[in-house]
Amino acid sequence: MKRFRQPEAFAMVQQYYAPLVFSARMDSPSTIRVMLIDETAGESLLLTGLPCRISLSQADITGLINTIDLDAAALRPALLSKLERPRLLG
Secondary structure, three states, rough: EEEEEEEEEEHHHHHHHHHOEEEEEEEOOOEEEEEEEEEOOOOOEEEEEOOOOOOOEEHHHHHHHHHHHHHHHHOHHHOOOOOOOOOOOO
């Protein structure tokens, strides 16, 4: 099973969330904090404590996206309404 280093995995997640800006950084050895920003509307969402490893499988990336989607839908549903989702994940 192919694994992706965090920068490669995060680039895939950024592609998934385009046109939103996605940024992520480690906030502990096993979790990340994620920021989604809609620059057009001036809206943002910060999610903390999301489980993440240094290298991720395709399933890990899909799980991370699902977690972000669920949290964002609960906290700020309008933020995700503008997304054009690529079909390569899922």
